[in-house]
Amino acid sequence: AVKTPVEIGMAAASDIFKFTLVNDAPEAYPLGTTEVNWTATDVNGNKTTGVQRITVVDTTQPVLKFKGSLNLTKEATALATPVELEVPEVLELFPFTLTTDAPGYGDEHPVTSGDHITAKFLLGTTKVTWTAKDANGNAMIGIITVTITDTVKPVLKLPADITLEATAVKTPVEIGQATATDIYDVTVTSNAPEDYPLGTTEVTWTAKDANGNVNTGVQKITVVDTTKPGLILPVDKTVEATGLKTPVEIGQAKGTDIFK
Structure with a gap:
């Protein structure tokens, strides 16, 4: 039990004859009221008592007593991010309880002074209150803040680059679909046209998560033309000579191709 040293002073007595003055005072005093009995006894055996x-x-x-920072900032690792918290040390003479309102804890879950606990925090800033209460009803609170941020871009996986033969002046192409992963909801969009001209078109894919973090990537769609034009010849002709060199109307060949 906690006992407090007290300077209680000295009683005074007066008598015609010599006397002694004693008390039953302890060296230290417990919580509450202690009665100290003083006794004055003269040489003739006369006694007087009093109570202090x-x-x-x-x-x-x-x-x-907090050892670490009162303002913690952590990068999100999950929708509810585990964070290790250092439990403050409590300086107190009497027995006490220490509780916290950190997520997953409460008055029914006392924690140990100077220990560590792990609580899970959502995105944003959360105030964590620590309450120390001693056996005599005295209480003190301390507050820290835990801030969970999301600054990580989504992970973007692109479909493969494509090279294909032109089938029209602008060729329809199945380019596939990019995908993205993130802790939070993420949307994937692109600037892909409906069809593609001859040459290389860069398709930009954009992944954006719910907290505004953006990642982009480029897929290249290359349309080539390696197909020879189609050729339609005029029909063969046999004509009668009209001279050493005979003029002949041979007709006109025709070419066919996607491009001019």
Whole structure:
């Protein structure tokens, strides 16, 4: 039990004859009221007694001592991110309880002074209150903040680049679909046209998560033309000579191709 040393002073007595003055005072005093009995006895055996009351009270709040920062910032690792918290040390003479309102904890789950706990926090800033209360009803609170941020871009996986033969002046192409992964909801969009001209078109894919983090990537769609034009010849002709060199109307060949 906690006992407090007290300077209680000295009683005084007067008598015609010599006397002795004694008390039953302890060296230290427990919480509450202690009666100290004083006795004055003269040399003839006459005694006088009196009582001094020493009252020890506790009105001092516990002291919370935080070793680390009062403002923690962590990058999100999950929708509810685990964060290790250092439990503050409590400086207190009397027995006490220490509780916290960190996620997953409460008054029914006391924690140990100077220990560590792990709580899970959502995105944003959360205030965590620590409450130390001693056996005599004195209480002290301390507050820290835990901030969970999301600055990580989504992971973007692109479909493969494509090279294909032209089938029209602008060729329809099945380019596939990019995908993205992130802790939070993510949308994937692109600037892909409906069809593609000859040459290389860069399709930009954009992944954007619910917190505004953006990642982009480029898929290349290359349309080539390696197909020879189609050729339609005029029909063969047989004509009668009209001279050493005979003029002949041979007609006109025709070419066919996607391109001019």
